[in-house]
Amino acid sequence: xxxxxxxxxxxxxxxxxxxxxxxxxxxxxxxxxxxxxxxxxxxxxxxxxxxxxxxxxxxxxxxxxxxxxxxxxxxxxxxxxxxxxxxxxxxxxxxxxxxxxxxxxxxxxxxxxxxxxxxxx
Amino acid sequence: xxxxxxxxxxxxxxxxxxxxxxxxxxxxxxxxxxxxxxxxxxxxxxxxxxxxxxxxxxxxxxxxxxxxxxxxxxxxxxxxxxxxxxxxxxxxxxxxxxxxxxxxxxxxxxxxxxxxxxxxxxxxxxxxxxxxxxxxxxxxxxxxxxxxxxxxxxxxxxxxxxxxxxxxxxxxxxxxxxxxxxxxxxxxxxxxxxxxxxxxxxxxxxxxxxxxxxxxxxxxxxxxxxxxxxxxxxxxxxxxxxxxxxxxxxxxxxxxxxxxxxxxxxxxxxxxxxxxxxxxxxxxxxxxxxxxxxxxxxxxxxxxxxxxxxxxxxxxxxxxxxxxxxxxxxxxxxxxxxxxxxxxxxxxxxxxxxxxxxxxxxxxxxxxxxxxxxxxxxxxxxxxxxxxxxxxxxxxxxxxxxxxxxxxxxxxxxxxxxxxxxxxxxxxxxxxxxxxxxxxxxxxxxxxxxxxxxxxxxxxxxxxxxxxxxxxxxxxxxxxxxxxxxxxxxxxxxxxxxxxxxxxxxxxxxxxxxxxxxxxxxxxxxxxxxxxxxxxxxxxxx
Numbered sequence: 001x002x003x004x005x006x007x008x009x010x011x012x013x014x015x016x017x018x019x020x021x022x023x024x025x026x027x028x029x030x031x032x033x034x035x036x037x038x039x040x041x042x043x044x045x046x047x048x049x050x051x052x053x054x055x056x057x058x059x060x061x062x063x064x065x066x067x068x069x070x071x072x073x074x075x076x077x078x079x080x081x082x083x084x085x086x087x088x089x090x091x092x093x094x095x096x097x098x099x100x101x102x103x104x105x106x107x108x109x110x111x112x113x114x115x116x117x118x119x120x121x
Numbered sequence: 122x123x124x125x126x127x128x129x130x131x132x133x134x135x136x137x138x139x140x141x142x143x144x145x146x147x148x149x150x151x152x153x154x155x156x157x158x159x160x161x162x163x164x165x166x167x168x169x170x171x172x173x174x175x176x177x178x179x180x181x182x183x184x185x186x187x188x189x190x191x192x193x194x195x196x197x198x199x200x201x202x203x204x205x206x207x208x209x210x211x212x213x214x215x216x217x218x219x220x221x222x223x224x225x226x227x228x229x230x231x232x233x234x235x236x237x238x239x240x241x242x243x244x245x246x247x248x249x250x251x252x253x254x255x256x257x258x259x260x261x262x263x264x265x266x267x268x269x270x271x272x273x274x275x276x277x278x279x280x281x282x283x284x285x286x287x288x289x290x291x292x293x294x295x296x297x298x299x300x301x302x303x304x305x306x307x308x309x310x311x312x313x314x315x316x317x318x319x320x321x322x323x324x325x326x327x328x329x330x331x332x333x334x335x336x337x338x339x340x341x342x343x344x345x346x347x348x349x350x351x352x353x354x355x356x357x358x359x360x361x362x363x364x365x366x367x368x369x370x371x372x373x374x375x376x377x378x379x380x381x382x383x384x385x386x387x388x389x390x391x392x393x394x395x396x397x398x399x400x401x402x403x404x405x406x407x408x409x410x411x412x413x414x415x416x417x418x419x420x421x422x423x424x425x426x427x428x429x430x431x432x433x434x435x436x437x438x439x440x441x442x443x444x445x446x447x448x449x450x451x452x453x454x455x456x457x458x459x460x461x462x463x464x465x466x467x468x469x470x471x472x473x474x475x476x477x478x479x480x481x482x483x484x485x486x487x488x489x490x491x492x493x494x495x496x497x498x499x500x501x502x503x504x505x506x507x508x509x510x511x512x513x514x515x516x517x518x519x520x521x522x523x524x525x526x527x528x529x530x531x532x533x534x535x536x537x538x539x540x541x542x543x544x545x546x547x548x549x550x551x552x553x554x555x556x557x558x559x560x561x562x563x564x565x566x567x568x569x570x571x572x573x574x575x576x577x578x579x580x581x582x583x584x585x586x587x588x589x590x591x592x593x594x595x596x597x598x599x600x601x602x603x604x605x606x607x608x609x610x611x612x613x614x615x616x617x618x619x620x621x622x623x624x625x626x627x628x629x630x631x632x633x634x635x636x637x638x639x640x641x642x643x644x645x646x647x648x649x650x651x652x653x654x655x656x657x658x659x660x661x662x663x
Contacts, residue, residue, distance in 0.1 A: 018661035021647045028650035036657055044226040052387065055219045059383040062212060062365035063376040070364040075346030076353065080208055080365055087215045088421055094222055095417045102410060110406075110658040117660045 019117050027117060036109040043101050051094055058083055138471040139284055145479035149325075150302065153318045153486070157306050160314035167516045168663070170311035170523055171238035171498050172401040175663070179408040181320060183415020186399050188319030189491040190217075190390075190416070191326060191423060193275055193484045194550055199424070200457075201450025202368065203431020204443055207356060209368035210431055212379070214424035216386030221420065223562075224391040225413040230406035231569050231656035232397060237663050240397045241503035244564050244583075247648030248576040251508050256583040258503035260560045261394040263587060264553045265496040266534070268395070269489060271549035273299060273538025275451075276485045282452055283478040293539045300535035303489040307497065307527045312402060315490045322480075322487035323419065329480040330426040333454070333473070336461035337433035345429075352435035362435070378618045382551060385622030389554030392561030395495035406659050430454055437461065455481070493534070497527040544607045548599035548619055552590065555622045559586030559629035567633050569656055574637050575644045581636025586629030593621035 019027075027033050061069055062080065069080035164170050177185070195217060202210030236242035241257030277296040286292060306314050341348040353362040361367060369379035390396060400409045434443065434453040437460050446452040455477045459465055462473030501523035506514045514522070563582045567574040593616045594600065600607050602614035637644075654660055 021651060024651040024654050025647055027654050033654065033657075037653070040657060048223065048226050051219065051222050055216070055383070055387055056380075058215070059212075059380055063370070063379060066364060066366050066370065070360065076349040076360075076363060077346055078360075078363055081349075081363065084208075084211060084215055087219060088425065091219050091222060091417060092421060095225055095414050098226060099410065099414055102407075107407060113654070114658045114660045117654075117658070 019120070023117065023120070027113060030113075032109065032113055036106065036113065039105045039109065043098070043105075047094060047098070051090065054090065055087065058087055138475055141471060141475040142284060142478050145475050146482050149321075149479055149483050149486075153306065153321065156317045156321075157310035157314040160311065160317060161309040164311040164313055167238070167502075167519050167523075169313060170520045171398070171502065173312035173316050175402060175404050177316060177402045177408075179403060179411025180415050181316070182399060182403050182408070182412035183419060184323045185316045185319040185402070186396065186412055186416040187419040187423070188321075188323035188326070188487045189395060189399060190420060191323070191484065192272060192488045192550070193279060193481055194271070195424075196326060196330075196427075196484055197279065197451045197454050197481060198449070199427045200430040200434060200454040201443070201447070201452070203427065204434035204438070204453035204457075205440070205450040206368035207352070207358065207362035207432075207435065208365050209370070211428060212365065212369070212383075213386075214427055216383050217390070218417070218421050218424055220387045220390035221413060221417045223388060224396070225410065225417070227569075228391045228397070228565060229400050229409045229413050232565070233400045233403070233406045233409040234659045234662045235569075235652055235656040236401065238398070238401060238502045239499050240392075240394050240561065240565070241499060241507075244568055244579060245503075245507070246568065246652050247645055248568075248579050250512070253576060253579050253583075254503040254507045256580055257564075258499045258508070260556065260583050260587050261499035261503070262496045262530075263591070264392075264556050264561070265394055265492045265499075266530075266537075267549045267556070268393075268553040269492040269496070269530075269534045270537050270541060271546045271553070272485060272489050272492065273534050274541045274544065274546045276489070277538060277542045279451060279485070280482060282447060283455065283481065292542050296538045296542060297535050299485060299489060300531050300538065302486055303493050303534075304528055304531035306486070306490045307494050307531075308524045312398075312494060315487075315494050316399075316402060318490055319487040322483040325480050325483050327419065327423060329458075329477055330423055330430065333433070333458050333461060333477065334426045334429040337429050337437070337457070340433075340437065340461065348429070348432055348436055351437075352432040355437075356435050356440060374617050377623065378620055381618050381620035381623035384626055385551060385555040385558050385620055388558035388562050388622075388626060390557070392557035392565060393553070394499060394557075394561070395491045398495050398498060399491075406662070430457060433457055433461075489534075493527055493531055496530050497523050500526040500530070541607075545605055546607060548594070548607070551620055552594050552599070555590045555594070555620060555625060556587055558622055559590045559625035560584075561586075563626075563629040563633045567637075569652070571637075572646070572649050573644050574633070575640065575642045577640040577642055578633045578635075578637030582629050582633030585632035585636075586625055589628050590621045590625040593618075593625060597621070 071079045073079060073082055168174055199210055199214050202213060232243055235246060240261055241254050244257045245253040273296055276299045277292045280295045281292045306318055349363055353359055356362040369375050403409050403412055434457040438456055443450055443453050446456060455474055458473040458477040459470040463469035501519055505522045506512060506519050560583045563586060564579050567578060596614050597616045597619055598606055598614050599619050601611040
């Protein structure tokens with residue numbers, strides 16, 4: 001491999017202290033880490049796809065379904081405004097759901113791995 | 122076109138109340154300068170200068186992120202767009218808000234865990250340092266300078282309008298004043314000073330918006346449906362004013378343009394360097410997550426209030442007056458403040474106009490300071506230390522380089538801002554989002570989540586996204602060929618859309634993949650193991 005002699009990442013001249021490359025590889029392949037990664041990805045990835053699709057649906061409806069969006073729901077409030085406010089609501093909801101998931105499922109696992117790696121230095 | 126006739130309503134009010142407005146501007150400047158000097162005394166090492174010592178809480182950083190993100194364009198621009206185009210003005214703010222979920226779910230925490238000061242830290246983590254740092258630095262500086270230029274030119278027009286300055290010399294002086302203040306904030310106060318300026322601005326902006334929203338809603342007995350009805354009636358458009366289509370629905374090109382803009386807004390935010398460096402100012406990834414959650418709450422609440430501000434302006438002001446003051450509607454919010462305060466001749470009207478003008482001024486200063494810091498950090502940390510000096514500079518040399526590059530970048534921004542003051546540079550903000558989404562976001566995501574991603578892939582996606590986004594805009598109506606173009610007398614456009622995102626974003630992702638699979642270079646699995654474990658657990662984080 002023809003990599004240059006690269007300085008350590010994020011370096012300003014001082015090398016990073018901490019676990020060795022072998023330790024990182026062995027942690028990456030451990031079942032605990034696999035569980036943390038699965039718990040993170042299986043939550044964050046589908047949700048990302050979902051909210052981007054929901055946002056694009058909203059943009060496409062605004063663009064190409066003007067009649068539907070103009071339907072009055074009550075008073076002067078129409079479907080367009082309700083869907084717009086629903087975008088706000090889902091954004092707040094997803095942020096809250098993720099914070100809850102992270103606090104319950106990700107933080108304890110991450111902290112345990114981190115504590116073990118930093119203790120074995 | 123003569124610019125003087127845009128100034129009628131506000132200028133007549135402004136020249137009368139100028140002393141009050143200037144006093145409030147002055148108070149903000151003095152208060153922020155005192156804080157800057159205090160912050161400067163506590164700024165000793167590189168972590169202080171770039172990351173404010175990483176000592177801010179999640180809530181403080183959430184406020185500062187909001188202050189960094191809500192530019193004058195989103196405050197005055199969105200309120201004005203709603204006042205003139207109704208529902209379509211509101212579409213803008215939804216993309217700006219939803220975008221934060223990308224930052225929350227995919228970027229903020231891994232970045233905080235695995236980087237140190239800049240976006241380049243993460244992009245170059247497992248790659249060959251010099252070429253990737255060069256690319257990341259170039260992209261950071263291009264995005265930030267475009268954004269900065271739009272803010273500076275806008276500041277010149279806006280502050281001149283608020284103060285009733287009509288001479289060319291006066292406008293240049295305003296741009297220079299904004300530029301000098303931002304250089305002082307950043308060189309002396311570093312990230313710590315900049316963060317405090319952004320927090321104060323966010324509080325002022327929210328308080329100002331709350332006050333005007335309350336006064337508008339009182340006029341309609343808190344009946345939003347009545348407010349919308351009156352706005353629709355007063356706009357002369359009827360129910361169409363409350364439906365999508367007035368701004369973006371003209372023809373199939375403008376619809377496609379809006380889709381392209383929507384993509385860039387929602388994918389660009391998490392690739393804006395001045396936003397990314399804010400995640401380094403908190404001690405842990407958990408605090409970074411909390412800051413994004415606070416930011417989503419604050420920014421969301423603010424954009425909800427812009428509905429009341431924009432439709433309130435449409436309902437309570439005469440459309441002709443809004444247009445006469447500024448064609449793009451940028452002064453609708455201050456005019457509305459004057460109206461709900463009691464009208465142009467009342468003390469209440471004068472005070473509220475002055476308060477909202479001062480808030481707009483604070484908004485501009487906080488945003489330009491953040492942008493300048495992002496570009497000088499990247500210049501010093503990515504380009505100077507890791508490329509030019511090959512990682513062998515001392516910390517003192519690094520901070521000195523960051524301060525000097527602030528001065529140089531600030532001076533360049535003043536010069537370009539003064540030159541561009543009569544050009545329509547509003548499109549540059551959308552371009553900054555498009556470059557961030559096309560060049561930065563694909564590279565960040567591939568780096569963090571795709572094991573095979575290699576140096577060539579990173580270079581292809583950064584340069585490919587950057588060149589295609591900038592190139593398409595260069596040949597779009599933003600730059601030439603239309604009366605609203607930057608250079609309206611030239612005509613070399615062939616790309617029909619003003620927003621390049623719909624082409625350049627998929628291209629950025631595609632090139633990152635192609636660059637990786639077409640080259641023989643193997644990614645280093647050990648480096649990926651290290652990045653993955655660090656980014657998810659925070660092991661060894663700075």
